[in-house]
Amino acid sequence: MSDLRTVLENAVPRRRKWPWLAAGAVVVVVAAAVVALSRGESSGASAAEGTPVRGGTLQFALIDYQRSPDPQWGTNYAESLIGNNVTDKLTWQDPETGNITPWLAEKWEYNNELTSFTFHLRRDVTFSDGTPFDAQVVKANLDQYVHGDPALGILPNGATLLPGYLGTDVVDDHTAVVRFSQPSASFLQGSSFTANAQPGFLSLSTLKLSARQRTDAKKVIGTGPFVYDSWEPQVKTVLARRAGYHWAPPALHHDGEAYLDKVTFNTIPEASVRTGSLTSGAVDATLDVSTTDEKPLTGQGFRIIHRGVSGTAIHFALNASLFPTNDLAVRKAIQLGWNRETIEKAVLTPSYSIAKSILEPSVPGYADYSGSSLKYDPRQAGRLLDQAGWVPGPDGIRVKDGKKLTVKLLGINNLVANKPAYESVQQDLRKIGIDLQLTVVPIPDYTAQQAKAKDGWNITAANRSRNDPAVLNLQFSPAGGNTSYLSPSAPGIDLDEVTRTLGKLETTLDPAERAQYAKAAQDLILDKYALANPVYNPSQVIAQAPYVHGIVFDAQSRNHFVNAWKSDGK
């Protein structure tokens, strides 16, 4: 026994030392790598833009993997990115202006009620199996997309994107009419949608396959600039250039086929391995860059490109039917009671921004509320709470009728900035007597809890990716399943007014009118009823080697690789 004791005694200090030794070694190695790379890369960066070079394979890293090669199914970033390069959409939304521009549809018109949309299709588009893209394919795709196919195990993936879809009429080979049971102005943006469960077109042969059969990537046929080369769940998806492709969105000014021969989407779950793979040259570019890695990577000569995720900001949806957030004063105090500068400085990088509206700045109709309901004004917040009868209790938390001002928040931990941002809000609100309790959990736990949010949570915190102001109608209208739980039991809220004001966003496509309606909707949600407390605008951030060019962020902040090229052509 004394032997064993000796061994253990000897080992104890060693055990404590090891992590330090290891951490020390990491620091030394990283420092050495930084020095080595920053010396080597400065000359390479000058060979920047210029004439695109054809050929080469782009090694791309991201955190997720594609769970199924069916683009109409996937809801994570890997799935939407890859889907965008294998399939095309009817229209292309300009990421700068938000305008809907031609793609597979050359032009379109709609009736005054916005219940019927006629698309005139390009005549020269084919699927990679050689079959033509025509009105029949559009109908078959949209029907299955919205309704699913129980016999094939295909889910109604598009039901949330195209609510009220009645059907598609085939007028002739190249004219399709999409009909809705209600005014659906946002459908036009929906026809360009590139995010979750996207409406990318699949060949008739693919539509006949069951969900299981569609996990054979080679059988998933689109019209896109790339075709599936291989698909390995958990590891990678490889796309190869589609020969003869020449129908990139005209707005991209790209003629002909993609420049790259191949794009490999490598799944790397661990952040430091993504960064290390980039700095060591194992990958050419990586998505999902941690906020803490942005600066060091820039210092080493890598370029950071980013775009805010269009749609709503990451916001607190305030439950207007549940105590204490059923009190307008409490909701307003939550909007006014926290310092946005603290979060900008401590949590966010220049790739992100603090929210100044419920809409993200790139959404048409965005208005800035940073000077009014969304400014930092703890005094005003305190006054509002005083007036509403909330008096500070012994522990600093306010009390009314013997009940504490405790606000329960349910959030998702999928973005690194979420939790620190919410914690900053929590600290500030505490100073004005609001006890914000945080529960920030992984997506499935969030989803499970959210189903019970009406009676259990004062705040659900998330964002929704949809570059159209009508996203406010989808998210907050009492006519739908709204996240603020507007119901007859929500005091002081005129439900008809909210339904009408938000509903108008679906009734017109006139930009001036839409901007006006979008403003009215934001006024209502932020000023009048204080249904949401926007926090920050999430972003998609890519770090890329200096020889990588032309990765496009679309209006939905997803990436397209038709324009991408490597100056070394390797």
Added chain:
Amino acid sequence: MLRYVLLKTGRAVFVVWAAFTLTFALLFVLPADPVDLLFDPAELNTVPPEVRAQVAGSYGFDEPVLLQYLDRLGHALRGDFGSSVQSGRSVSASITDVLPYTLLLAAGALLLAVVLAFAVAVLATSARQRWLRNLLESLPTAAVSIPVFLSGILLLQIFSFRLGWFPPFGDAGWQSLVLPVLTLAVPVAGPIAQLLVRSFATEFRAGYVTTSWAKGATRGRVLAGDVFRNASLPALTIAGVTFGNLIAGSVITETVFARKGLGRMTQNAINTLDLPLVQGIVVFVAATFAVLNLVVDLVYPLLDPRLRAALATDPAGAEPVAGAAERSTA
């Protein structure tokens, strides 16, 4: 004898059935409606009820519980655990697809761990200098205390990012197996080496060793001829027990090195509450353990005459010698 076989087989079948039933019960005990999990959480509120119903229908979640249970059990008996809710792929295909990668990783790591452990024990015992012996003897404890996560990242930093000897991620040939196997082997080698060092030291002072000394054997000869064989048996036992740790360690190793594997798939399936997949994995693992145990139980009487004799007199009560059975299967 026949009764003994039936008894053991029955126990194995029960274990697998219980695993199936427990995971099925999870479906109804968990807070989440499996249908909700199929939608983007931000859009959950906007999913029309009829769509929800259709989705529930296509997975059979709308049937009465008992009917669902019998239906799933019937399919499971034919090896069909349905489709993964997250990918639509068949559960059995998903498992058999990743299994070889994990087996290769685990087997490689176990082999390396045993070699490392013996090397440390032999060196520690044969070292004459006290400081060197102390250093070597403390290595196993150190090995156990480094988190797999940290050692994995460290190895990547040096041998992959810095020196470029091995690919940092994926499954490209034997090169991409080296670092993960090493990462996984180090903590597994720890306990084996610890035990070996101890039993080497004990055996080294045993009477028969003194005899060898007396006969004029050298230190090396004593070590190789006497101690090595006698001290190795307990270590092989613990090597078997370690197999469970190996599977658990593969979860982290597979994640750090972005490898395909059962560990990562299990973690993902649990994270996303992909219940058909979780059920398939649990039943698969349970079946593997049950079959291994069964084989041992059935082979044991063939090897141990005492047990054969006991079976002949009292067929129901006979149990293999407890320690021996555990040694060979765990």
